[in-house]
Amino acid sequence: MSKKVLIVGGVAGGASAAARLRRLDEFAEIILFERDEYISFANCGLPYYIGETIKEREKLIVQTPESMKSRFNIDVRVNSEVIGIDTAKKVARIRSKENGEYEEHYDYMVLSPGARAIKPNIEGINHQRIYTLRNIPDTDNIKAYVDKRGIKNAVVIGGGYVGVEMAENLKNRGLDVTIVEAAPHIMAPLDTDLVTIVEKEILDKGIHLILNDGVKAFKDLDGSVEITLNSGVNLCADLVILAIGVSPDTGFLKDSGIALGARGHIIVNEKLETNAPNVYAVGDAIEIVDFVTKLNGAVALAGPANKQGRIAADNITGLGTTYKGTQGTSIIKVFDLTAAGTGNNERTLRRLKIPYKTITVHLESHASYYPGGFPLTLKLIFNEDGKILGAQSVGRDGVDKRIDVIATVIRLGGTVDDLTELELCYAPPFSSAKDPVNMAGYVAQNVLAGRVDPISMEQYMAYDQENTVLVDVRTELEFKNGHFEGALNIPVDSLRERLGELDKDKEILEYCQIGLRGYVASRILTQKGYKVKNIDGGYKSSLTMAVKPRIVEGLDISK
């Protein structure tokens, strides 16, 4: 007897489930329902089509109903919305644009309804020049409007991944662009110290950034939109992109008995089964387990959705594959920069009251003696046992690689010791003999072993400096070029001879440019009996801080 499988939603999770299911079971009857006109499109490419980096619209369409039929023998029904499910009778009710309402029986079902853009109940939110971006029709509408002459400026509400990508792409189209973000910083997966580097890049490229401010009201202004912010600031835009997040599109399940979480996400077990027999769910609409904390959460990412679709298909055919949680690995190109992260960030861990330690290294993307390298900042978050909880990185090259490696270590339950032992590709155009990932491991090991007592820039600024001496261990030239106010300059290379200048009764706070010489200085001082803290990431870690230590500016050594 062949199985009849209904799949609800034809994009990442649903399309993956359908294709895998067919490869596993040539005889199943598979019907895929998609509410919209398009299935299996490249969501993540939509901003880049609007920005004309992707030039051909057809490249966004990965599969069509026709290709899914001929390749996988899937009965794809677009413009067909599943509006209700009777899990006792195993029947779905479908509303089709062409065929009206009807029912289909199922043996198995995969729910992949996705999420929709949040549109809060704000005055004027339905203005025709306020757009959200989730699918091909949204994209066509925005692009058609941008393609018209006379559009001068855009405001992007929300500084998440979609918001920032849209801002960059609209800027690339020649618009004057402003991002409005209600939180203190954009891009929540990145901690403050790293996201400020990204914010600087955005500002440097001429995008306006309004932080800590939200929208109070939208108003029409001769066809354009007037935006009043909570602060009272008024902006005017020909185009508004609303990108403040998504919510699971699970309204059709409300009478189905299928268990939903507090925010409407479908609850599934490790096999991605819902509480209803033979009903699986995948993608943005499900509640996942955070791989690191084991707490429930929700993550709207294409990678997990695709993998989950495949796993649901596996389980329908009895393979017993499990989904072990999402760690939230994500990446974004922001003009010339790349920012990426995996696992938990400090903000989350603080909120969850999970103890952690953190170190930051500023290194080169590849051997400094080989041309073409760029600075790379890598932050590692780990616990007392050395287990890695998260990592973030920002730079112009090689960011993806370092976060991928650390994401792999997290997935396999590795520790900072493992980071030091990784044998990664080294030739001068690609890395250094000790890769930044190895280096982050070494620094973390030193912290855990108590060989260095790091203090983050934030902690340093809040630190009671009453009975401390601040020492800058960089060269005289570096010092003259700018240093923290009140610092005494003793270059690390003359520290041994100049120990007499330091008072043993006072705690020493010392820093260098990126933390490496500071570590050497810290080791000398500690072993000579001083109490010493090393400012993590050095002077460089202060440069992009929103609130930074008072700096005495000096000569410009670039001249």
Next chain:
Amino acid sequence: MSKKVLIVGGVAGGASAAARLRRLDEFAEIILFERDEYISFANCGLPYYIGETIKEREKLIVQTPESMKSRFNIDVRVNSEVIGIDTAKKVARIRSKENGEYEEHYDYMVLSPGARAIKPNIEGINHQRIYTLRNIPDTDNIKAYVDKRGIKNAVVIGGGYVGVEMAENLKNRGLDVTIVEAAPHIMAPLDTDLVTIVEKEILDKGIHLILNDGVKAFKDLDGSVEITLNSGVNLCADLVILAIGVSPDTGFLKDSGIALGARGHIIVNEKLETNAPNVYAVGDAIEIVDFVTKLNGAVALAGPANKQGRIAADNITGLGTTYKGTQGTSIIKVFDLTAAGTGNNERTLRRLKIPYKTITVHLESHASYYPGGFPLTLKLIFNEDGKILGAQSVGRDGVDKRIDVIATVIRLGGTVDDLTELELCYAPPFSSAKDPVNMAGYVAQNVLAGRVDPISMEQYMAYDQENTVLVDVRTELEFKNGHFEGALNIPVDSLRERLGELDKDKEILEYCQIGLRGYVASRILTQKGYKVKNIDGGYKSSLTMAVKPRIVEGLDISK
């Protein structure tokens, strides 16, 4: 009581050991002996300085004796060769250019003598225009000669990493370059199927490649070198680079009682201790354990040497750090291509009679709908239990990242199942929702589960095709453009309707372009009761094979 530590050799391993030791122990007396004039130089950068990619010579010098003194309080003695060790008395005998011979007592010793270029006993090998490349003076000599006008051509003997890098850099200097390799292929860490892609790139860039041929004799020819190969071919070169490998520089240990392996490598335990009390050894001169096979071997790589130096220092100060073996992760830029590998290759596993399976995927370096991607070939080697034994990759972008991730999985003892679960960075400029690493894992899982029966191109060519049908499941257009001789064309999208054309009594060998459609076809046929093998990597896997299936060439679809 402070320790007195002697370090023999001041490059990667020795310099790392010295610096780490000082950071751990401010009070130790540390003397570093270097036979040559330079310490801590960028070995891996030397070819690129000759090629003028690296323009400033001082960039090659990472540390000087002076900087090691001021930063780390190390007593660096250059032009000082350790010529003997009395491990009973704990005394080393040194021959210094300046100070003649003398002895130093030690409490601990780190041996990091490195390796020297092999110069076989071939007639004429001492011709002044035959160079080896290991250090700064070698580099200066070669560069000074190349910088002179009138040098037209070079022959590089040996197609290992140094040989290929030198060939590229000499080509970049405008020389006519020939590589002579005695083995059937260059770059032994890569298997035949992948290295042929690299060989094609080398040939495409105008370098001559002579494989399967070695040098019989060198002769002077008006100041240039005449090279007679075993085949009888005669070459003439203004410059010869001899790069056929290295041997450990351990002659000075022969009467020391320190145990050496069959080929002269220093034998150490997990803590990198030799059999002599308090004597450690690191770097190119030691015998390592292969991380995957646990067999002894030797690997001359900068990454392991640097890490080992640090571990030796750890153990001298009692930290008890262990070195868990080398997996041979390596990478090379070859003009626009990158080639990398980790773990064992097929050639090694066959030699060791270790059973393995292999799959190859040809994918895009990032989402195909986003511009700037390049084809990437990734080969995975694994065993019956899914344990990963090795991987190799060749492409123009993203090769380092994929091999780094798989190297990490190998290091943490992961399996092909782990590859499928990795949550890696995905945004269109960086990867696909299912990264090539995930895809390789999926394919390997399918092979292990028996869902597909792959046959490699090599196996296919040796296969008895008496009672088989060869089916090309690509489109008609692709088929017309070229296909394997004797193939029947049934596009996968019409396979279900055309099953009647296939004889159930015959085994079906089928292929597509890269293996993905072939897998779908294979699943259809298998479930319909056919016996079927899928040619791994598809038509594309044949394109660079030295010996390839007979191809019927057709129209050029690029026109």
